[in-house]
Amino acid sequence: MRPTHALAVSILAIATLLSAACTDDSSAAQTNGSSGAAAVSESDSTSPEAKLTSSPKPSKSGVRAEPETEDVPKAKWKRSGPFKFKFLDYDFGDMRDTEKRSVVYEFFNAEDHPVRILEVKKSCGCTYPELELRVYQPGEDGKLKVTFDGNHRQGQDLKHVKILTDNVEDPIAEVSFKAYIIARIAIEPRSVFLGMLSRGEASKEKDFRIVSRNLDLKIESFESSDPERFPLTQGKVEHTVDHGDDVVVYNFTTSFKGDFAIDQHKTILKIKTNDKEKKYINVVALAQVVGPINVVPFKLQLRGVLPNKEFTHKIQLGPRAKETRFKIKEARLIGAQKELHLNLKQLPIDPKRNGWVALELTGKTPAQVDKKTGFQVKGSIYIRTDLAEQPEIIIPLSGVFRY
CATH class of the missing domain: 2.60.40.10 (Immunoglobulins)
Incomplete structure (x- = not known):
C-alpha cells in the first residue's frame, strides 16, 4: 500500500466514525404465544404498527426501488446463509422522518436438514424485525417482516438484519434495506471533519447548515465548546426549496486552529433554536493532528x-x-x-x-x-x-x- 492510499484509508475510517447512524448491533427476542412465532424488538418493546409495503416504491429523488419480485421463481431466489430469499435488498425510497414503513422478506430453508433460528440481530434501534418460526424444515417457507422507523433520522440510511442459525456451514443469513429520510429539521452534514493536519497547521474553513421545513425556525444562540481550537461563525440565511418543500436554511462555518498534540481533537458546536421539538442541535467537529x-x-x-x-x-x-x-x-x-x-x-x-x-x-x-x-x-x-x-x-x- 502506498502512503497516499493509506492516507485515503485513514480519512475514510474517520468519516465512518463520524457517521451518526446507529452502528451497534442489538437484539432481543420474545415468544409470540399464538403460533410459536418469534418477535424481535428493541428493549422488550413490541414492533410498531406500520403499513405493510408489499412491493418497493420509486424514490422521489429518481432512484428506483428493488425491482418487482412477485413472479420470481424459487430457483432464482438469492442465497444467504442456509436460506434463499425472494430478494435480499430493499429500497423504501423517499420517506418523511415521521413515517414508519415495513417490508416482508420471503424465504425458504435451502438446506437438506432442519435449521434452528438462534437469534435475530438488527443494526439499529430504529429497526423492528419479526420472524414467524424458530425451526425450519428443509424447503419450508418463512417470512421475515421488518419495520423501519424514520423518527430522528435524516438523509440516506442503510440498515441490516442478521439471522443467526445453528447451521454448521454459513450459519448467518443477512438482508438489508435503505431509505432516504426527509427530516423536518436536518443538519447537513451531521458532523464536520476538518482534515488530517500537521502540528501547527490550520485547517480550511468548512460549512454546515440547518435545513428546516419549519419556516418559523429561529436561531436563538450558538457557541463552540472549544472556541480557541474550533471557532464557530454564522453565515447568511437562505429561503429555498428542498424535495418540493419550502425550507429556511441557516449556514455556519467552523475550522481548526492551533499547535496541538498528535491526537484526534473534537468538540461540540451547540446551537439553540426556538423549535419545541428540536430546541438544541449539537454538531460534532473533529480534526486529526498527525505526525x-x-x-x-x-x-x-x-x-x-x-x-x-x-x-x-x-x-x-x-x-x-x-x-x-x-x-x-x-x-x-x-x-x-x-x-x-x-x-x-x-x-x-x-x-x-x-x-x-x-x-x-x-x-x-x-x-x-x-x-x-x-x-x-x-x-x-x-x-x-x-x-x-x-x-x-x-x-x-x-x-x-x-x-
Missing part, C-alpha cells in the same frame, strides 16, 4: 456476532514523507482483556512496501457476553518508535460483542 508516521487504523474497533470465533486485524505504519525512516522498538498491549485472548506481533518487513511496518493482532470472541450490554472492549496498543518527532503511538481498542 510523520501514518497509522492505519488510528483506532481499532472489534466486533463479532458468534462466540469463540478467531479474528485477525492488521495495523500498518508508514512514512508520510519519502525521506522519513523509523523503526519500532516496542509494541505491546495495555489493559488487554483476558476474555479476548489477544496477541500482538510484528510481521516481517516487506522491502517492497517502501518503509512500511505491519503489526498483527489476533484474538477470539468472548465465550459469553451480557445479554443486555454485551461485552465492552477496552484497552489499547502501545507502540514505541526511534523517531524523535513521534516516539510513542497509542491505538485505542473499542467495540462491543453481542450474541
Whole structure:
C-alpha cells in the first residue's frame, strides 16, 4: 500500500466514525404465544404498527426501488446463509422522518436438514424485525417482516438484519434495506471533519447548515465548546426549496486552529433554536493532528456476532514523507482483556512496501457476553518508535460483542 492510499484509508475510517447512524448491533427476542412465532424488538418493546409495503416504491429523488419480485421463481431466489430469499435488498425510497414503513422478506430453508433460528440481530434501534418460526424444515417457507422507523433520522440510511442459525456451514443469513429520510429539521452534514493536519497547521474553513421545513425556525444562540481550537461563525440565511418543500436554511462555518498534540481533537458546536421539538442541535467537529508516521487504523474497533470465533486485524505504519525512516522498538498491549485472548506481533518487513511496518493482532470472541450490554472492549496498543518527532503511538481498542 502506498502512503497516499493509506492516507485515503485513514480519512475514510474517520468519516465512518463520524457517521451518526446507529452502528451497534442489538437484539432481543420474545415468544409470540399464538403460533410459536418469534418477535424481535428493541428493549422488550413490541414492533410498531406500520403499513405493510408489499412491493418497493420509486424514490422521489429518481432512484428506483428493488425491482418487482412477485413472479420470481424459487430457483432464482438469492442465497444467504442456509436460506434463499425472494430478494435480499430493499429500497423504501423517499420517506418523511415521521413515517414508519415495513417490508416482508420471503424465504425458504435451502438446506437438506432442519435449521434452528438462534437469534435475530438488527443494526439499529430504529429497526423492528419479526420472524414467524424458530425451526425450519428443509424447503419450508418463512417470512421475515421488518419495520423501519424514520423518527430522528435524516438523509440516506442503510440498515441490516442478521439471522443467526445453528447451521454448521454459513450459519448467518443477512438482508438489508435503505431509505432516504426527509427530516423536518436536518443538519447537513451531521458532523464536520476538518482534515488530517500537521502540528501547527490550520485547517480550511468548512460549512454546515440547518435545513428546516419549519419556516418559523429561529436561531436563538450558538457557541463552540472549544472556541480557541474550533471557532464557530454564522453565515447568511437562505429561503429555498428542498424535495418540493419550502425550507429556511441557516449556514455556519467552523475550522481548526492551533499547535496541538498528535491526537484526534473534537468538540461540540451547540446551537439553540426556538423549535419545541428540536430546541438544541449539537454538531460534532473533529480534526486529526498527525505526525510523520501514518497509522492505519488510528483506532481499532472489534466486533463479532458468534462466540469463540478467531479474528485477525492488521495495523500498518508508514512514512508520510519519502525521506522519513523509523523503526519500532516496542509494541505491546495495555489493559488487554483476558476474555479476548489477544496477541500482538510484528510481521516481517516487506522491502517492497517502501518503509512500511505491519503489526498483527489476533484474538477470539468472548465465550459469553451480557445479554443486555454485551461485552465492552477496552484497552489499547502501545507502540514505541526511534523517531524523535513521534516516539510513542497509542491505538485505542473499542467495540462491543453481542450474541
